[in-house]
Amino acid sequence: PKDIDDRWMLDEIRESLPLIDKNTPTLTFTGGEPLSDWPEFTCVLAECRDELPNTAVQVLTNGRAFSNSEIVNAWQNIKHPNLIAAIPVYASVDHIHDYVVQAKGAFDETILGILKLKDRGQLVQIRIVLHAQTAPFVTETCRWIARNLPFVDHVALMGLENTGFAIANENLLWIDPMDYQDSLTAGVEALAAARVKISIYNLPRCVISRSVWPYAVQSISDWKNGFVEECASCVEKKRCSGFFTSGRPRQSRGIAAIH
Structure with a gap:
């Protein structure tokens, strides 16, 4: 600002x-x-x-x-x-x-x-950016949307791009996606049960449950999208979001090739 x-x-x-x-x-x-x-x-x-x-x-x-x-x-x-x-x-x-x-x-x-x-x-998409202040409540947030706003056109659940103010507030915002994997899965299930259109953005497939893979999309712009060494032999690489190369990337402990 x-x-x-x-x-x-x-x-x-x-x-x-x-x-x-x-x-x-x-x-x-x-x-x-x-x-x-x-x-x-x-x-x-x-x-x-x-x-x-x-x-x-x-x-x-x-x-x-x-x-x-x-x-x-x-x-x-x-x-x-x-x-x-x-x-x-x-x-x-x-x-x-x-x-x-x-x-x-x-x-x-x-x-x-x-x-x-x-x-x-009018068309409305709801975006939920997942970080340490929001991810612990993602199941409850998704259930609330499913109950109160099921008529929205799309819900996007988004991994954090660690850039801009996110870097300045890194200690407040960083959370390993592995630590909210189960909560994210439960939230997606609640939205799906309400027939809300869902996408998962910016999260590699190895850190989310296989049950929600159908909702995970390649969402990162090509000019700031990359992969790490562990991805070389991964069979899901062509379908995976990969990682942000912008800002100050942080890597989950769950990153591993899928075979």
């Missing part, structure tokens, strides 16, 4: 849109918070609709802005055929979510925003 006016980026994005291949399958916006200047940003999304009508658009947002009905209505009025808001829900308990995002009241605003989006028929 910096106290600067960076809205010029939206102008650059507008100028770039006509240069993008019309056959591009997906386009993702992230930040910061893309909806900080929501009137301008929704105009950019409308231009995406017109310039790239066959391209799915995903917006990574904290979702709090959608608690404002004016913003939800503007989003709905874009009428993009394949626009999804990807919103983090870090826990089913408000004070845990608020602690992770360092904003009191954020949980209530986020959930209200999700409800308003779905009330207007």
Whole structure:
């Protein structure tokens, strides 16, 4: 976060849109918070609709802005055929979510925003980033979503990329995926029972239960994706997410070739 006016980026994005291949399958916006200047940003999304009508658009947002009905209505009025808001829900308990995002009241605003989006028929993905503050509660969080938000379009359970503020707070955030393997499995089972679409991102197959392998996808961008020496003889390598090479990578004690 910096106290600067960076809205010029939206102008650059507008100028770039006509240069993008019309056959591009997906386009993702992230930040910061893309909806900080929501009137301008929704105009950019409308231009995406017109310039790239066959391209799915995903917006990574904290979702709090959608608690404002004016913003939800503007989003709905874009009428993009394949626009999804990807919103983090870090826990089913408000004070845990608020602690992770360092904003009191954020949980209530986020959930209200999700409800308003779905009330207007918009696509919503919930993202649960797994680290030491969230992974111990992942089963309960998934069960809560299955009970209260089963109508969302996708839930992504995401291994942590150890970069940016995650490095600065490494002692608070790092947890070996082996230590939440069983909790993750139980959470996936709860969502699957509620017929919620699920994906597991950023976690190698050797550190998750075989029963959830069907949900594990190759999610790490190619420019920061790699493998370690143990992976050379692994029969699952072609289907595995591999590892982040960005930031300060941490390796689970469970990393081992699958034969």
